[in-house]
Amino acid sequence: xxxxxxxxxxxxxxxxxxxxxxxxxxxxxxxxxxxxxxxxxxxxxxxxxxxxxxxxxxxxxxxxxxxxxxxxxxxxxxxxxxxxxxxxxxxxxxxxxxxxxxxx
Numbered sequence: 001x002x003x004x005x006x007x008x009x010x011x012x013x014x015x016x017x018x019x020x021x022x023x024x025x026x027x028x029x030x031x032x033x034x035x036x037x038x039x040x041x042x043x044x045x046x047x048x049x050x051x052x053x054x055x056x057x058x059x060x061x062x063x064x065x066x067x068x069x070x071x072x073x074x075x076x077x078x079x080x081x082x083x084x085x086x087x088x089x090x091x092x093x094x095x096x097x098x099x100x101x102x103x104x
């Protein structure tokens with residue numbers, strides 16, 4: 001991957017945490033750390049079995065322009081209603097706690 005492409009992906013991941021200039025929150029806003037630029041990506045993945053809820057996942061790194069820590073979180077079978085499963089909502093705070101522990 002070129003440095004230019006890596007920078008573009010990083011900017012998009014930061015926007016996922018910080019939101020947009022129009023004030024719309026990003027799907028990964030629970031991973032935001034005051035004073036630290038965090039890059040993150042949320043997601044869900046189907047389990048393959050309709051009876052099993054999807055998995056929620058979240059990947060992140062910080063500080064975004066000179067990373068000291070990278071975290072990947074996957075949540076499965078957490079007793080969460082199917083429609084409430086989201087990587088940023090549940091994985092974001094876990095990743096935030098880990099990143100804060102490393103950075104601070």
